[in-house]
Amino acid sequence: MWGLNEKLAALERSGQKIQASIVGAGQMGRGMVSQMMLMKGMSPAIVVDINPELAKTAYLHAGLKEDDIRFVKTVAEANTWMEQGKYIYTDNADIAAKANLIQVAIDATGVPEVGAKFAVDSINHKKHIVMLNVETDVVIGPYLKQLADNAGVVYTGSAGDEPGAVKELYDFADALGFEVRVIGKGKNNALDLDCNPDSLYEYATARGVSPKMQTAFSDGTKTMVEMTAMANATGFIPDVRGGHGAVATVKELPELFRLKEEGGILNQYGVIDYINGVAPGVFLIVSTSLPDVVHEMQYLSMGPGPNYVLYRPYHLTSLETPLSAALAVIDHQPTIVPSFGLVAETIAVAKKDLKAGDMLDGIGGFTVYGTFEKADVAKQLGAVPLGLINKNTKLLKDVKKGELVTYDMIELDQNSLIVQLRKLQDRFFL
Structure with missing residues (x-):
């Protein structure tokens, strides 16, 4: 995404903004609206939620006034008010996919069925589509990518979500010619396979998260979905069903992620896993056989080798999603797609x-x-x-x-x- 800031600034100077629609005004969607309002060359033009008051609140929290926004029920209404420079909120996701001025649509619902319909509708109406909905992508991502390719628009996962964050790190290492041996992510809450929305109700509400969403994190489902998206984008596979899920610090990762015969836990390289204790963040285990590169990695305090860890200690989830929207519109490039089909x-x-x-x-x-x-x-x-x-x-x-x-x-x-x-x-x- 090098230079994307300059391209967005150029749009702003020319009096233009990328017009984006966002479906889902929960915690992720609201943060995205506010972040997009801070950016040059971007506008969260339409926000949709089944509870339209949440969509309205997202705009108000982002600094807009009541007079800046309009509630609409139809595409025609949305088109009329958008042409007058107003921001739109609604409970009708069709509007986000079909409004004339929208260039890129963003799904922040996390619901597979909702994501399927919204993605198809957006693509059919020639909108680029950003999926902050990995739950849909891991089921029908290859189909949606082909549909978008045929329509001449971009289908992409999101920057900031862990699959998108690790794909950027992977692209960096792969471009440099490192041998990427392991792709990984951290998990920041204890695995509880028995949890449910009732057992987590108090914990979730205290954190401002829906009990259903917290359950998907705590029972490990979200981690599994994210690793599946990483696999389908890179061709890497699970080493064992569900991943090893070991406990380690960042410094311990190069030793841990060796083959069993080398003293590690792996049956093979070219795998994806998660770690308890390294969160938030994503990482790669890379290697090289050339002595001068080994020497410089040691000089740079990257460890003795042969395995080295590249670690990004943050991922800003929906706050980074607008970058994927901008990349799709300006450069016609995805952040992460299931390039290898279903791996x-x-x-x-x-x-x-x-x-x-x-x-x-x-x-x-x-x-x-x-x-x-x-x-x-x-x-x-x-x-x-x-x-x-x-x-x-x-x-x-x-x-x-x-x-x-x-x-x-x-x-x-x-x-x-x-x-x-x-x-x-x-x-x-x-």
Whole structure:
């Protein structure tokens, strides 16, 4: 993204701004609106939430006045007010995908079904689409990328989210010619496979996070989804199902992430994992065989080798998302996409003993959580991608706690768009 600040400043000087729409005015969406208001050459022109008061609040917290904003119900209304320089808020996501002046649409919902519809609608209306919704991407990202390519627009994941942050680090190391051996991220809360929105209610609300979102973090699902996106963007794979999830400091990572025969924990290189104790942030384990490079790495206090850690100690989540929107519009480039197709999957595991006839729920719920597995293994097992499961998914068989949920165990919601798009993807892309 070198030089992006100068390109945005040039837009501002010319009297232009990139017109962006944002769906989802929760914690991430609100932060994004405020950050975008600070930027040159960018405007959060439309904000959408099922609770429109949250969308309005996002604008007010960003410093706008009541007279600057308008609530609308239709695309026509949005077009009229935008032409008069007003900011739009609404509960209708169609407006964010279809309004005439919008150049780039951003999904900050984290809901697979919502992300599927919004991405398709945005692409079909020739908007670039930024997915701060990795939950959708890891299920139908290859399909959405192809749809966007065909439409001549950019489909991309987000800067600031851990997959986007680690992809920038990976691109840096790969461009320099280092051998990238491991891609990783930190986890900043203890893994609790039994948690649910009720058990985490007080903790989540005290932090200003929805209990459902906190559950997805605490039961590990969010980490698994993020590692799946990293895999599909780089071709790296899980070393073991779910990752090792070891405990270490940054300085310990080069020794830890060696092959078992070298005294480490790995079965192979070219893998993705997570670490407890290195958070927030993302990292790579890199190596080189050339003596002069080794000498300089040692001179630069990078350690004795042969493995070295490159560590970025922060990722600013939705505050960085506008950079991906700008990159898409100005340079027609993505931040992170599933370039390798489905290398990995986030598959569903029963959170408790379940009975035939029970209805499942999905990410951040009471019945299932996600784990990280190679896509070919998941396919052989018939394991169900977690993002396909919703509250209308019915169990056909008893399932024990900790057991993988397979296609023959459930009846998927055939009215779900993401279910239907996944069928197309499986048919034409795999």
